[in-house]
Amino acid sequence: MARWAELPAGLDRRERQLVVQLRRLKDHSGLSLAALGARTGYSRSSWDRYLGGRAPVPRAAVIGLAEVCGVDPTRLLALHEVATEHRAADGHSTGTAQPGADSGPAAAPRRGAPRAAGTAGRAAAHGGGRRAPGGALALGFAAGLTTGLVSGPGTRVAAGPGGVEGPDLVRPDGARWRRGTEHPCEVRRAGGLLHAGHSRERAAYLDINSAGWHVVEAQCLLRHHGFDPGSSDGLYRPAVQAAVRRLQADRRIPVDGVVGPDTWGELRR
Structure with missing residues (x-):
């Protein structure tokens, strides 16, 4: 491409x-x-x-x-x-x-x-x-x-904080993401993939100003792989973007600081 x-x-x-x-x-x-x-x-x-x-x-x-x-x-x-x-x-x-x-x-x-x-x-x-x-x-x-996050053809367009309630704001267990809360990172492998328990996302795009459980999940997985995002509060700050860039460079995928399908693939591996 x-x-x-x-x-x-x-x-x-x-x-x-x-x-x-x-x-x-x-x-x-x-x-x-x-x-x-x-x-x-x-x-x-x-x-x-x-x-x-x-x-x-x-x-x-x-x-x-x-x-x-x-x-x-x-x-x-x-x-x-x-x-x-x-x-x-x-x-x-x-x-x-x-x-x-x-x-x-x-x-x-x-x-x-x-x-x-x-x-x-x-x-x-x-x-x-x-x-x-x-x-x-x-x-x-x-x-x-x-x-707003474009997840791809035929899939949802996820809502952001303060917007329409969506899967990025409510976990499967019903817990609602709220700004200003640090969340624990307990990364485990299930079905051959890594999970931190906050989201099972593998396609949504995350970038600066993104927020919610998808971001918490990405932050936890970044830390697990040795790329410290600085926090696990669900806010996609420059520190998270920098960690994503380091992961992308290390895994030899396009370095753009955006979590998309390719980056999710590496985070879940």
């Missing part, structure tokens, strides 16, 4: 988090930019700009990508709204272009455009109904904190 170019240094952190999540979803799908363009009605060059952080991602494009990859777009739309509201406050474009609108006057209709048009028409049905005062999606995004 080709490595993504660095995002522009001046890209706002809210926009950056949205683009990073969209990149991961696209990578997990295995689709090329051309295939993505054919299925969503947005051109290959448009997706190149969106995923390169050089142009705002239209809302309908976010929904289109999610539908093509088989995931619920709600969390991605929440990230999109946070980025869009910040952009609007700064007087920048809000990224509401329709398919083909930024592809130039010579752009021809593309296969998949009717689907994308239907997608745009259904935008209000995905996370756009229940809204908190002030216009923000009622998903617990306070002070710009965004923690």
Whole structure:
């Protein structure tokens, strides 16, 4: 898989988090930019700009990508709204272009455009109904904190702290993750895999600002393998990211500081 170019240094952190999540979803799908363009009605060059952080991602494009990859777009739309509201406050474009609108006057209709048009028409049905005062999606995004995690096609999009209660916040035994609590690490092997008793996750993506039991599990397993994350409190801080990078370098997998399927595989080994 080709490595993504660095995002522009001046890209706002809210926009950056949205683009990073969209990149991961696209990578997990295995689709090329051309295939993505054919299925969503947005051109290959448009997706190149969106995923390169050089142009705002239209809302309908976010929904289109999610539908093509088989995931619920709600969390991605929440990230999109946070980025869009910040952009609007700064007087920048809000990224509401329709398919083909930024592809130039010579752009021809593309296969998949009717689907994308239907997608745009259904935008209000995905996370756009229940809204908190002030216009923000009622998903617990306070002070710009965004923690949506794309787990991959056909799987859930996990909620973050303060958001919709999900498997990352409630353990199978019913214990709820709460910020500010250090958790014990009792790593055992079961079924050939290592477990610390907080999560059985093997696919969810964890990055800076992620939080919950999945992070506790990763922290415990990192410490077990000799890569100290500094804590086992369920908060994905820079110290956790640094430990992940050291593990990835040691195991010769892509070093990006993000816990994904490959890194989970090494943690469980």
